Amino acid sequence: MCGRFVMISDVDEIVEQYGVVRVDSRARRSYNIAPGSDVAVVTGERGERALVDMRWGFPATGPRANRLLINARSETADQKPSFREAFKKQRCLVIADGYYEWESRGKSRVPWYVHFASRGPVGFGGLFRFIPVPEGGVRPACVIMTTAANERTRPIHDRMPVILTGEDAGLWLGGTADQGVLMNLLRPREFSDMEAYRVSTLVNSPGNDVPDCIESVAR
Numbered sequence: 001m002c003g004r005f006v007m008i009s010d011v012d013e014i015v016e017q018y019g020v021v022r023v024d025s026r027a028r029r030s031y032n033i034a035p036g037s038d039v040a041v042v043t044g045e046r047g048e049r050a051l052v053d054m055r056w057g058f059p060a061t062g063p064r065a066n067r068l069l070i071n072a073r074s075e076t077a078d079q080k081p082s083f084r085e086a087f088k089k090q091r092c093l094v095i096a097d098g099y100y101e102w103e104s105r106g107k108s109r110v111p112w113y114v115h116f117a118s119r120g121p122v123g124f125g126g127l128f129r130f131i132p133v134p135e136g137g138v139r140p141a142c143v144i145m146t147t148a149a150n151e152r153t154r155p156i157h158d159r160m161p162v163i164l165t166g167e168d169a170g171l172w173l174g175g176t177a178d179q180g181v182l183m184n185l186l187r188p189r190e191f192s193d194m195e196a197y198r199v200s201t202l203v204n205s206p207g208n209d210v211p212d213c214i215e216s217v218a219r
Contacts, residue, residue, distance in 0.1 A: 001071045002124065002144045002161040004203065005033050005099035006113075006214060007040055009121040014051060014095055017120060018042045018169070022050040027095075031213040034206035035070045041142055042093040042123060044173030054128055054140040056094075058082060072127055074147045074162055074186035078179065083143070086127035087182075091172050093123030093164060094144050098214070100203050101157045101196075111203050112156050113214050118193040123169050125162035125186065150188040153196060162186050 008029045015023065020042060027040040038053045057068030061082075069082055077083040098115030116122060125145035130138040145162040153160045164172050168185050176182065197216045202208045 001146055001157075001159050002099050002101075003035065003070065004206070005094075005096045005124075005161075006031050006115070007033060007095055007121070008097050009095070011051065013120050014040065014042070018049060018051075018093070018095075018123070020049045020051045022048060025051045025053045027051065027053075030209055031211055032100075032203055032206055032209045033096075035068050039142065040095045041126060041128065041140075042095060042173065043128070044092075044170075044175075047174065049173070051095075052140065054092075054142040055131070056142060056144075058129065058141055058143055059131060069143055071146045071161075072143045074125075074145050074183075077127065077145060078183070083127055086129045088177075090128050091174070092126040092128050092142055093169055093173065094126040094142060095121050096124055096161075097121050099124075099161060100199070101153065101160070103156045111199050111201060112196050113199045113203075113216075114153060114156075114160075114194065114196045115214075116191065116193050117195045123164050123172075125164050125172055145186060147186050148188045150190050150194075152190070152194050156196060160188065163189065163191070 011027045035057045039056045041054045057070045060067045072083045078087045102109040126142045128142040131141045146159045149160045203213045
């Protein structure tokens, strides 16, 4: 899964990399983004790429109604009631510079930081929809697509966020409606510049939002 990530790139860098023509986002930099936070998202509705803010997480229903749905499994998102309509026509890219994952070691959970050494921000495949808010009206919310871990991250965890770059990012944003093409985009990819290293348990608390969160620690 993807339960915490980092976004520290400048707006200008995101705009240039993703061909954004409209910015309606504060794009707050954070070293420890947690579910329920506002996150920077690129959309491609009507062919116009925009950088906007969305809440991370759809409200759950039923016995788990007090929780947020923050991830959508790529293998079943096109079928699940919570995600299938968004999968058809409300896809987005959640902008990130890296993400955290926790490795299970017996009774301990060890945090790792996964990022790209030779590039700036990347886009996690995402879905969005509009959620009613208590004060009236609606606001956009998003979830992050996950897929099976690639070779680099498999020793840490069996899942990872879907990472879309180049032409794949454009196809996901609205360059195709072909179900087969979309599903193919969601498979795990290998990236030569992907790195992972252990970080301190400082990241375990969302209240800790400092550069030290991404500092490497001895194994």
